[in-house]
Amino acid sequence: MGFPDPCIPLPVGASDDEINQACQENAARLDAWLEAEAEAAKSDRPTKTRYDGTVLTACRVYQEHKLSRFHTVKHNTRATYISSLRLIEATVGKRLIHKLTVLDVQNWYDKWKAPAEPGGPERIDRAHDAVSMFRTVLRFMTALRKPECKLLADELRVVRFEKGGAREEEMTYAHASAFVRKALEMGETGVIPKDRALYMAIGVAGQFEMGLRQMDIIGDWYPGSPPPKLPKGVATLEHDGELWAGYFSWELVPGWQWRLRTSKSKYKSPALFDLTIMGLLFPLLEAVPHHQRTGSIVKGEHGLPVRQTSYGKWFRQIARAANIPDEVWNMDARAGAATEAYNAGVVIEDISGLLTHSNTKTTERYIRRKSAQRVEGVILARQRDRVDKKGGGGDAGS
Numbered sequence: 001m002g003f004p005d006p007c008i009p010l011p012v013g014a015s016d017d018e019i020n021q022a023c024q025e026n027a028a029r030l031d032a033w034l035e036a037e038a039e040a041a042k043s044d045r046p047t048k049t050r051y052d053g054t055v056l057t058a059c060r061v062y063q064e065h066k067l068s069r070f071h072t073v074k075h076n077t078r079a080t081y082i083s084s085l086r087l088i089e090a091t092v093g094k095r096l097i098h099k100l101t102v103l104d105v106q107n108w109y110d111k112w113k114a115p116a117e118p119g120g121p122e123r124i125d126r127a128h129d130a131v132s133m134f135r136t137v138l139r140f141m142t143a144l145r146k147p148e149c150k151l152l153a154d155e156l157r158v159v160r161f162e163k164g165g166a167r168e169e170e171m172t173y174a175h176a177s178a179f180v181r182k183a184l185e186m187g188e189t190g191v192i193p194k195d196r197a198l199y200m201a202i203g204v205a206g207q208f209e210m211g212l213r214q215m216d217i218i219g220d221w222y223p224g225s226p227p228p229k230l231p232k233g234v235a236t237l238e239h240d241g242e243l244w245a246g247y248f249s250w251e252l253v254p255g256w257q258w259r260l261r262t263s264k265s266k267y268k269s270p271a272l273f274d275l276t277i278m279g280l281l282f283p284l285l286e287a288v289p290h291h292q293r294t295g296s297i298v299k300g301e302h303g304l305p306v307r308q309t310s311y312g313k314w315f316r317q318i319a320r321a322a323n324i325p326d327e328v329w330n331m332d333a334r335a336g337a338a339t340e341a342y343n344a345g346v347v348i349e350d351i352s353g354l355l356t357h358s359n360t361k362t363t364e365r366y367i368r369r370k371s372a373q374r375v376e377g378v379i380l381a382r383q384r385d386r387v388d389k390k391g392g393g394g395d396a397g398s
Contacts, residue, residue: 002050004033010022047064049061051141054094055134056093058097058138059088060089061144062136062140075223084129085133091111092108097152098148101152105134105152105156112131113128128162128164139153168368170335171332171333171335172336173208175324176205179318179319180204180205180280181322183200192314195299199299201284202281203218203315204315205278206298208333208336209280210273211354212333214311215246217298219246219248220246222245223241235296237296244296248296248298249295250295259273260273298311315330337355338351
């Protein structure tokens with residue numbers, strides 16, 4: 001019936017009285033469990049899975065319960081959750097929560113972060129995400145009044161697990177322009193379809209010129225129905241039971257002026273872009289035949305809005321052909337835009353406006369090598385001061 005302890009070892013060397021006492025206590029615990037199960041069976045069980053004290057069933061209950069926040073996060077966030085939940089279920093699903101300690105979870109973290117192959121990099125983000133997901137499951141089960149989950153969740157609250165460092169890579173203008181040239185070249189020579197080459201060039205140039213996220217440029221596909229609640233003014237397309245939604249659409253760029261509402265501003269404060277002043281992007285937009293100027297600007301197969309997996313795969317194919325390092329991702333175009341602006345002397349508040357950040361501290365994380373530039377500036381200022389003092393007779397060592 002799923003009782004958490006199918007086998008209970010009795011104390012070695014115990015007396016008959018001690019064994020009798022242990023048996024009575026465990027029998028009482030079993031009776032209480034059976035009674036609780038009988039009560040649960042009389043009511044409508046809120047989940048298909050019956051929680052039996054294991055990590056596996058706790059994870060399943062979290063995913064199935066109608067009141068779980070698992071059902072309210074965005075579908076791409078849910079996909080990340082599922083990846084971590086599958087890792088947990090496959091590796092430690094049979095463990096009983098009431099027998100777990102902080103040391104067990106720390107051991108899991110060490111195993112989850114181990115390299116996929118000898119000599120490979122540690123998978124710190126993978127391990128951190130899995131531990132965070134396990135904490136989330138424990139908190140949900142705590143809300144369902146499972147005392148063993150509350151105990152472990154409380155014990156883990158004061159424990160910190162290393163998280164992967166922030167990205168330090170950036171896509172420079174040299175990278176972006178090389179990508180555009182190589183994409184168009186591959187299209188002209190038939191290495192890739194010509195329309196794909198143009199759309200990929202537009203996508204990467206748009207990300208770099210406007211400092212945008214991938215989703216801002218290519219939109220997002222939502223599986224299943226009913227469709228999610230979408231922000232005002234977004235363009236949509238239904239196809240084979242799926243819904244695409246995005247802002248970078250031909251119908252939303254009248255006179256080459258584009259108003260974009262982003263998730264970072266909670267879709268309230270739009271950013272206005274004049275596409276005609278963007279030297280890398282605008283010629284590509286003009287190259288799109290007029291009969292194709294409808295719907296999503298960046299298209300994939302069959303003239304439909306490009307999908308995230310295809311966009312990522314095609315980006316890497318062209319980037320490698322353009323000798324762009326694998327360490328540089330298309331998402332690094334946003335950091336590249338911020339860094340280029342900072343190096344050009346743009347004040348941090350204006351860069352925050354471009355990135356639609358409400359806090360300049362967030363913007364600073366996108367500016368690469370800023371601390372190195374500050375150190376260099378301090379050293380050069382000291383050098384200039386020494387020269388000035390020496391020239392004015394103020395050098396104590398002269």
